[in-house]
Amino acid sequence: MSDPPGATRRSTIPVSSVVAVFIGNGLEFYDFCSYGLFAVYIGRTFFPSTDGSLSLLLSLATFGIGFVFRPIGGIVLGTLGDRIGRKPAMLISFGLMGVGPFYDRFRPQCWQARSGSLLARESGGYKLT
Numbered sequence: 001m002s003d004p005p006g007a008t009r010r011s012t013i014p015v016s017s018v019v020a021v022f023i024g025n026g027l028e029f030y031d032f033c034s035y036g037l038f039a040v041y042i043g044r045t046f047f048p049s050t051d052g053s054l055s056l057l058l059s060l061a062t063f064g065i066g067f068v069f070r071p072i073g074g075i076v077l078g079t080l081g082d083r084i085g086r087k088p089a090m091l092i093s094f095g096l097m098g099v100g101p102f103y104d105r106f107r108p109q110c111w112q113a114r115s116g117s118l119l120a121r122e123s124g125g126y127k128l129t
Contacts, residue, residue, distance in 0.1 A: 028097070035063055 035042065043059030044052070081089035 032063075032066065039063060 039059045040052075040056055042062075043055035043057075047055045047058040047062075049055045049058075077089050077093055080092065
């Protein structure tokens, strides 16, 4: 049986794609939730201060950097996707997904580079576009 004239057919999305997106978003928001929940301990470890409130505020400010850079990442990766294609832009986004959290988790504690933590969270903001 054919479609009536003027009717448009809806394309279906494969279930595997939906599952992959669901898992990817779940892992991404797990990263943000775990950082938010452990902000006190992250502040004590990477932002030592005599005042615990200052360490917590610096940790939460670093957490907020990821949200500030979301629209910037959308502009940069969206423009990149228009120029070189969506697949390479998505692969760059996946790379940023791994680089920032990997650096943030596995750098030596003795470095305590605040700028390194900010750069890791900045790349975290880029990837959520």
